[in-house]
Amino acid sequence: MKSYRKELTLNIQGRRAFVNITPKVEAALDESGIHEGICLVNAMHITASVFINDDECGLHADFENWLEKLAPHEPVSSYKHNGYEDNADAHLKRQIMGREVVVAVTEGRLDFGPWEQIFYGEFDGNRAKRVLVKIIGE
Ligand code: ZN
Numbered sequence: 001m002k003s004y005r006k007e008l009t010l011n012i013q014g015r016r017a018f019v020n021i022t023p024k025v026e027a028a029l030d031e032s033g034i035h036e037g038i039c040l041v042n043a044m045h046i047t048a049s050v051f052i053n054d055d056e057c058g059l060h061a062d063f064e065n066w067l068e069k070l071a072p073h074e075p076v077s078s079y080k081h082n083g084y085e086d087n088a089d090a091h092l093k094r095q096i097m098g099r100e101v102v103v104a105v106t107e108g109r110l111d112f113g114p115w116e117q118i119f120y121g122e123f124d125g126n127r128a129k130r131v132l133v134k135i136i137g138e
Contacts, residue, residue: 004032012125037137042100049097090123
């Protein structure tokens with residue numbers, strides 16, 4: 001069995017964004033030389049997510065509006081976590097959108113369903129953050 005590990009670094013300007021990282025994960029899969037196995041992709045920070053959904057800008061605006069209703073950034077004083085930092089909402093948004101995804105690797109490709117793409121969700125940006133890609137198989 002082979003094992004491959006890679007860290008992706010994202011530095012989002014602004015507080016929140018969704019970024020399609022599918023091409024970066026596909027590049028990691030090519031580098032791994034693995035044809036059959038499992039690919040794990042996870043955010044290495046507790047105010048960012050990795051999730052799978054459609055690459056459609058209306059949907060991304062809907063996610064943003066929905067998350068902001070569930071956990072509004074303002075007023076920052078409404079959260080007990082906020083003290084020397086102001087990112088309580090980012091922790092809550094990350095929890096809803098998830099930490100990681102696992103995708104089957106079949107014949108050297110990510111074995112997606114229709115329209116599936118892998119996204120990085122940033123909820124407290126303006127600094128470099130890492131995403132772990134771990135692929136195992138043969
Ligand atoms: Zn925090």
